Amino acid sequence: MIDFLLTLFTLKKKKRTGWTLHGIETPESIADHIFGTTFLAFLLANETYDVEKCIKLALVHDIHEAILGDLPSSRVSKGKKRKKEEQSFEILLSTLEIKKETIQELWFEYFLRKSKEAKFVRDMDKIEMIFQAFLYAKNYVEHGKDISQLNLDEFFNSAKEELSTSIGKKMFKTIKREFTLLD
Template sequence: MTDAIDALLEALELKDERRTGWVLRGIESPESVAAHTWGTATLCLLYADRAEGDVDRDRAVSMALVHDLGEARTGDIATRADDDTQRVSGEEKVALERAAVTDLFAPFESGNGDRDRDRDLESLWEEYEARETPTAQFVKDMDLLDNCLQALKYERGDRYDETEPNDAFSQYENLDEFFATAAPRVRTAIGETLFAEIKARYEQEIGRECQL
């Protein structure tokens, strides 16, 4: 069983774990998973009050903070627009991350027999994965939007060479794939509104309509 300090040290690996999608695209100094976690949590903090339905802002921020925790052990397995290019299946990815999250949270159980409290951290991750509650659906949208915002930031900062051959992104120009993977998965009204605004800014940067 991992003890608390060991669990914390392992969790801190997220500060150094680079986001695989950006690495594959050849982004200069790509963000870490921890940076993406912060971005998602910040979007939850700022937009939860504008979301439709019963979205709990505090729970949304907490959920955002733990949603990629398992990647401290599994690494960041990128989501691709083409299923044939997925390195690991979605089911296998969830199973690997569930095992990691369960282990990493175990040292922080209260030990006082309060199972509701002991399972709350793990239940945040499970709720996020299930996407059945308004809060979980909202958090997932903010996760997708953080990725789109980061794509816009990298495009504005000229952080990659679009002329370099790149087999990993041969079907998409520029950073279009990051919008293509997000578009069919956005489920909330606030998510759709923000996605449209970010995509429009991105299209202004690249000077054409984004390929989806």
């Protein structure tokens, strides 16, 4: 248990690679991202979804990054990335004695998008990403900096392609509109 937690808690210090590659000075940690995704899932899940399940899926969705780190899709093929994520998850899980099966079931449900909740949480993962992009852009504008240097459109474009729920698509439009107003 202690080894699992020691590894898991490294997520508090590991930075999200996409932001680092885009020159963000103080990028969010992976744990920050998991918190944001979890809170969005809790806040936006309607009666269509099992809210408790959404929260649990969001909590475990990126825990493999405690081993792997945040591996951006632009750096490796989708197939290789999935394999590395799965291997990292198995390594992390090997250090856990309690709730192992529950965490494994949740992670694979999310990973394979087996349920409507998993698809919804995947959308919240993407919404958290673009909301974070909006926050970085807003901070740049407030400090008199030019946000075009950040090239954040890449994040919005990738999110838009992957969204599958009406809630995710609606939130995307709202955040994108606010982002556009910053220019």
